[in-house]
Amino acid sequence: MLAGLQNPRQLAAQVLNFGLILSTAFMRGDLLFLWNRNLLSETDVGEVVVYNVKDKDIPIVHRVVRKFGVGDHAKLLTKGDNNAADDTELYARGQDYLERKDIIGSVFAYIPFVGYVTIMLSEHPWLKTVMLGIMGLLVVLQRE
Incomplete structure (x- = not known):
């Protein structure tokens, strides 16, 4: 039986x-591995960064597509790889660019899915x- x-x-x-x-x-x-370099080194165009937007709970992971200036006063523009437009619509009201203080870290590795x-x-x-x-x-x- x-x-x-x-x-x-x-x-x-x-x-x-x-x-x-x-x-x-x-x-x-994806599971992301971030490098929080205490923002001592420059963030370059092409880097995938994680950033916070004022008054939003969830951080955003997108690629830096433009950079204006250097150091703490650099202005960064990001865009999702699969998005047609840049992230200016995602930024806080009145914010046209990200600053270094908005960046949490850079993605150095990931495990997909x-x-x-x-x-x-x-x-x-x-x-x-x-x-x-x-x-x-x-x-x-x-x-x-």
């Missing part, structure tokens, strides 16, 4: 594992319950 129950359990485990693997194929969102899980869990809290249920089910099905 146990041998008969083992086949449906194995089938269910394989289906769940396949679903988990398939779902990871559609993930987006890893961050999507965190994004989805924070945007849809019910997914935490679903994921815990799936993990619990996998534990039950994997027992021998």
Whole structure:
């Protein structure tokens, strides 16, 4: 009798594992590694930077496309790689450029697609319950 129950359990485990693997194929969102160099060195055109905008909670990650001046008084213009226009619409009201004080750090490395899980869990809290249920089910099905 146990041998008969083992086949449906194995089938269910394989289906769940396949679903988990398939779902990871559609993930987006990168895990970024930042270098906060205390802004001692210059920020150059082409660098991907993370910056804060006044009165907004979430930092933005975009590339520097123009730079005017040097040092602490440099004015930086950013743009998302997949955006048609620069970020001036994203900046605070009355702000046309970023300054060095707005920059949190520069991206020096990234792991693609890893961050999507965190994004989805924070945007849809019910997914935490679903994921815990799936993990619990996998534990039950994997027992021998």
